[in-house]
Amino acid sequence: MSSERYNPRDAEPRWQQEWEKHEVFQTENDDPREKYYVLEMFPYPSGRIHMGHVRNYTMGDVVARYKRARGFNVLHPMGWDAFGMPAENAAMERGVHPASWTYQNIASMKAQLKVMGLSLDWNREFATCDPAYYQRQQHLFLDFLEKGLVYRKQSKVNWDPVDNTVLANEQVIDGRGWRSGALVEQRELTQWFFRITDFSQELLDALDTLDQWPEKVRLMQKNWIGRSEGLSLRWELVNGTAGDAAELTVYTTRPDTLFGASFLAIAADHPLARQVAATNPEVEAFCEECRRAGTSLAALETAEKKGIDTGIRAKHPLDPSWELPVYVANFVLMDYGTGAIFGCPSGDQRDLDFARKYGLPVVPVVMPKDGDAATFAIGDEAYIGDGVMINSRFLDGLSTEDAFETVASKLEKETFNGTPRAERKVNFRLRDWGISRQRYWGCPIPVIHCDDCGVVPVPKADLPVVLPPDVTFDKPGNPLDRHPTWRHVACPHCGKDARRETDTMDTFVDSSWYFTRFTAPWEDNPTDPKVANHWLPVDQYIGGIEHAILHLLYSRFFTRAMKATGHVAIDEPFKGLFTQGMVVHETYSRGEGAQREWVTPAEIRIEEIDGRRRAVLLETGEEIAIGSIEKMSKSKKNVVDPDDIIASYGADTARFFVLSDSPPDRDVIWSEAGVEGSHRFVQRVWRLVSEAAENLRATEAAPASEGEALAVSQAAHKTLRAVEADYDKLAFNKAVARIYELVNTLAAPLTQVAAGKADAALAGAVKDATTILINLIAPMTPHLAEECWREIGGEGLIAERGWPAFNPALVVENEITLPVQINGKKRADLTIARDADQSAIESAVLALDAVKTALNGSSPKKIIVVPQRIVNVVV
């Protein structure tokens, strides 16, 4: 009888070596079994893995191990999203080269992942900064370029005038550059774009086919694509108010509210605004101010609504005698629609705020169906809903929908200067994807600029265009620009001196096809289409909700673009998507305001005195304030290092904990007590199994059909069925709860077996149940499962064994207990044969004491019998 504690420090490396030796997790592309591709979003090599990674990769690993047991040929690869700004920041701050910084980080993070015991095929590993990877990305770029899916246009960037560098949105803090503190300007640069908008409608329509995606993600993408049906409408400008310009085209989705219009507004970058600004210093100043506001939409829209009158006047399309002012407004975007709107203050909150600020009229034109036209008025809130038209002349009394139709039909038939006054137009909010980055640590864009030949693609034979290693980061700006030789190159066309493109690609490009590359990472071409088409789509993709829009939408576009260029034959890259929640933790701090200092969880101890929790600094005993629970972050110091956890409890405990308690799509709160609970479970399973092991080894597994052993077999097989369903749904927390229940049920019988007090039937049932238990925990705590399996005399590795099948006879009940309600409140239970018919149930219910008392002699109004569920007696 063994009673040693389970020692993960000994067991875990041992089983990891065993798996490696047997190449259990290496995947063959030509394996005949049905394929299953499970993938977690690959990490950015920041240096250390964090608990979010542990949770993400554990979930993927459970799916991979479970599906492998279910007989699938599983592909479960891992790689590194290795380009990006942090490497350049490290280079600037510490003088370390981005490449060596990145590869060192990869080495240490890989070591951390290895310790977790993940069932990954490391043979397919790559980093996106490997020239072997980005060479194929350049190949794809050239194919896209040839296909017309890439183009150049002018576009704005955040410009730091002191550092002379382009800033990312996150580097702009309160309108200033994060390092220089200079007021950020916007600059126009010629940049590269992918034509994602060519696919707007298709990307929208295909969302309906993604039935294994969370509804909320599909909705978010739908809103992001933002299809709207509206009217492109031309307004005549009053002669002489706008120089030579005679008209202004606005896009509107609400032509029905035209009689509520009180102003027109144009973007600061609208040609008309520029024209006015040229002669009007005030408008010029305002436009400048708008440009300084930054490129982020959030910044724009949270800013106070402001504008300035351009002096231009426009004639109302339905009443030429009605003149409206044209403003430049900070909330109108040049990229959307036509960069000009008409403002209807009663029907749009922004327009209302704007009108109140500048004293413009507010005429209600839509009121709720049951409203009173005489008294309906707009206060501080616009009425944006549907309803009935008022104050709208010939539209009065129509529904919003009919008014839209009436106005649209009327105006599209009218002409103005010989062409239709208005045109129905489908508009998308989605913009083309700008991929140019004025940075070093990214995939070089493989083109050459020649004075004579223009933009010339780098011939494929010359790929990869490799980043020069000898660069400096002592000053801001793009090191590729100031490299002494790199950008000088002969034009591939005419041979004359020419210049390389020094922009590199957005790192979202790297992550838009890595899942395809994993299917054949050794291929000379970007893909082996046959292999890619076999493995794709990814059956289960798992990652953070923060990627709900950009990464996933870009990948959906990229897959279509790769299809158009013959690299794959599919449209959708991810069949199943799961978005997991974050790992959050309490925060601890001392001091207040600017003096506030954050303290790491490792530096404190939690005490509970008289029901009050307090945190105490280990070193000094000083009391530390317990703050709110927040996403683990370096700045708040509320991080727990997975290495520390694994070192003290082992990987299985860490894995089990991140799957326990919280539903996987919700945040999980990391707590020391919770980890200890998981660790107790690991120890408990080991103790129960190992103590009984000697006797179990000598016993054949045999589910029982009667007596006390039957309950053991029923519990095991029911749990097997339930956990199977939970794993299929990725409901790991529920699987954990079921497994706890099973272990609780098995505790006494296992102890009996250990003491040699079990009869043959019970011993056989316990052996069967224990085997099932080991299979159930194997995906979550694989090392413990192997250790238990060997201990009870199992053959081979659990990681290579098939999933057990539950015995249908053991999971059905012949009798069921129905709750009995009286007037919707539970008052009694009724135990009755499972197949009892309605009348049998009714008479049994009426015979119950509680029901007799409630009825007090009278007969019930109604008896509702929901088969297999509940009975409700209405008295």
Add this chain to the structure above:
RNA sequence: GCGGGCGUGGCGAAACUGGUAGACGCAAGGGACUUAAAAUCCCUCGGCCUUGGCCGUACGGGUUCGACCCCCGUCGCCCGCACCA
């Protein structure tokens, strides 16, 4: 600002398609074992009223025989917003 989500005991949660609210775990309290501690095992554990009942799923309404679940409104918190990944 716009878009999306979430809200259930002291805490994390469960509750199938509208059908027993609180499974399972954590924390806490009590007990057993121990010289003692740890570990382990057993019991209690939403609130209020003395047993039986009443109240209770953020808050206020509604639909229903029956609502954590559906509808309307309010409040609070979180995420995304196109150059962070």
